[in-house]
Amino acid sequence: MSQPVRTKMVPAPSHGILPERDVNERPVLEARNLGIDFGGLHAVEDFNLIIGRTEIAGLIGPNGAGKTTVFNLLTKVYQPTMGTILINGKDTAGMDTAQASMMGIARTFQNIRLFSNMTVEDNVRIGLHNQFRYNMFSGILRLPGFWSSERRMHERSMDLLSIFDMQDMAGAIAGSLPYGAQRRLEIVRALATNPSLLLLDEPAAGMNPHETEELMDNIVRIRDRFHIAVMLIEHDMKLVMGICEGICVLNYGRIIAKGTPEEIQNNPTVIEAYLGRQKEG
């Protein structure tokens, strides 16, 4: 695998489309000239994006535009063939997915990926893995470190599950939950890693309008409570236009427009490439 190009970093940029309140803070994500080739095909190229500390950002585009590929690049599931990713100002070059997670980036998946044979609470505890540490031997010999960490993990898990009122499901097997609860559990698990940027891949997929409405409230509530940034891929334009402060439109692996919901809605290129044909929202 080829090493991504390392460039000398300059301080936080002063331009961009950050929300007013985030302008004076270091952005949570700075992606510069990001790109990846799959055997000669430029799946994503020249991807430049800045996300503010508490921004809710949307990534939209027609199917196959490369949206999930962007998520996979940001979380280092794929190593970018060019460009840089800064999370909280730190370069993630050479890091793997687990290390990127420890830098403060968390995600959900388009097709749910829970630890489906394990309980709901255990799913959350795995999210807490790097915050409550004790080694294998404390675990096997049940040393005091085990008991105190496990107790605190339990309290924290219950606290996190309470975001979606899921405490009474704690003992259920994750794979047996209804679809909507599985999607919510994935978000809780991502939050458990104590991220500063939460990536949601089609969080409203398969939800009815009422559930989507609820989800919108919850995303905003999570942002306010945890003071994190959220970036979401979504096809439901009502959700995207309703809660996103900045929107980035992707087509054929390239950004074709960036701006506020109003700007995007009135952008002729976007209308031509996307909204005009699909008539959504």
Place this chain on the structure above:
Amino acid sequence: MTLFLSYLINGISLGSVYAIIALGYTMVYGIAKMLNFAHGDVIMVGAYVSFCAIQYLNLPPWVSVILAMILCTALGVIIEGLAYKPLRQAPSLAVLITAIGMSYLLQNSALLIWGANPKSFPSVVNIGNISLLDGRLLITGVTIVTILANIVIMVALTLFTGRTKMGKAMRAVSEDKGAAELMGINVNTTISVTFAIGSALAAVAGVLLCSAYPTLMPTTGSMPGIKAFTAAVFGGIGSIPGAMIGGILLGIIEILGKAYISTELGDAFVFAVLIIVLLFRPSGLFGKNVREKV
């Protein structure tokens, strides 16, 4: 030098048998995405069938080979239908354990039917030996037939997968089962045909293997089976020329390793090749890289 040449020829001969077995593995793996662990034991069944036909029914050798091919084809299709087809959607762990169970089922059935005592396999080849370099280099008839059979099978299979409708269906199924089904290809039939061809080849391999190494036991097929899988991986799983080249190279490595380094460690060399290939070039010599979808 002549000694080296004769080792080399032995290696190519053994490698040709591996190649024929490897074709069965590589086709099944390419299409059904499963490691058919029982493939090696189908070889053994083929050899026993041929043995019985010659020994007890006094049939001519070529008839015994055809009989073995027919019975092994049936066996392959039955195994696939009974054990593997119900697990089409199951995780690979379950399929592999089933295949291991099938391998043991065949071995132990053979043990009950034919007993544990090794049978001395009569050669089915009645072509004379060729001696070269004033008799210092001897090429046996079996070697010639094995190498020729390998070439014929290779060419036939390449034509089959490239030119015929069923062959194209096989390639389509190995690329994308779902899409192939939408194009009107019967995936189940295609997989069954693949097993049938692989098993018929296994019968040929069994007869050739036992003609060259005439001890026939219920476990005769298992080691060559595993080595042939190694050959298939070496050449790149799913690739027909890969199976051939991989098989021949592996045969040469095994014979030369045993001759020049250590007899006891001969098998260890073969497996070391497998490990090295998987680590440094997991797609094999002719394989394609497959990216995992997230």
Place this chain on the structure above:
Amino acid sequence: MSKKTIDKLLTFGMVIAAFIVCQVMIANGAMSRSLRGQLIPICVYIVMAVSLNLTVGISGELSLGHAGFMSVGAFSGVVMAMWLKNGLGVSNTLICLSAALVTGGLFAGIAGVLIGIPVLRLRGDYLAIVTLAFGEIIRNVMNCIYISIEGSSLHFGFVNPKLPGKLLVNGPAGATGVAKMSTFVMGFVLVMITLLVVLNLIDSRSGRAIMAIRDSRIAAESVGLNVTKYKMMAFVTSAVLAGMAGALYGLNFSTITASKFKFDTSILVLVFVVLGGIGNIRGSIIAATLLTVLPELLRAFSDYRMLVYAIVLILVMLATNNPTLRTFFSGLKPGKKSSAAKEGKQ
């Protein structure tokens, strides 16, 4: 008390109760000679099955070379015990046996690390076939090792060497003249240690990480788990336990050869795991016990033993993994039967 704790106590209780019953029966002379001879092998196979279940059921990787670790443990354990006894003149059997178990575990663990580094980079079928290959390589190599004791020093040789002193390990002929030191009590202790390690590991931070990686590798990475570290932890722990079992096994016979640890042994242990339920530790214990005792009791059945095992393997897999058959079987028996293997599709 949580359900997990009750489950764990039940497992321990079952093993302790069985041990007490056996001890009482031995004291009263109520146990047949042949069954008494099976006690140590039963303990050995329980440890083998439970440790393999850690790899197959908990970590979700099919290992076909488990007997290889047993072999490493057996030979290194036997050499250690015999060196202590004959070379250094330690007369206390318990010390020799304990040292043998520790040595066996240590060497198998080292083998586990060396094998794990390349193997755990692979996935699925490839991983399985490479563990098989390693099992065979270990057997091949063991056939070439020669060790002798001369006074208090050990001499090692590879492929037909001339060694001074008394040969202890003689290549393909294996280790001969081994003192039978293994005891049922030690077997019981080893089973308890194994259960303590495996059950507590599963119900802890590390164990959860191992199971998370099994269920979804990509999701596990995305929450910050170091996949290699935890796969290695499961694999090496499993190898260490198998090595200890091997040492106990080796010291239960006067002769031990590498051919006792061939592929068939790995498969036998796999049968225990599959029949007991993949991921189900208590199931492994019961299956290992029953399948070790039953063939002894039913002598007439011995010709068909492996055949029946093969059929059992296939049927269990079909019954637990085919949707139609699964509903059929779950209708037959009350309560749930969870199989870790049914998920984890990646």
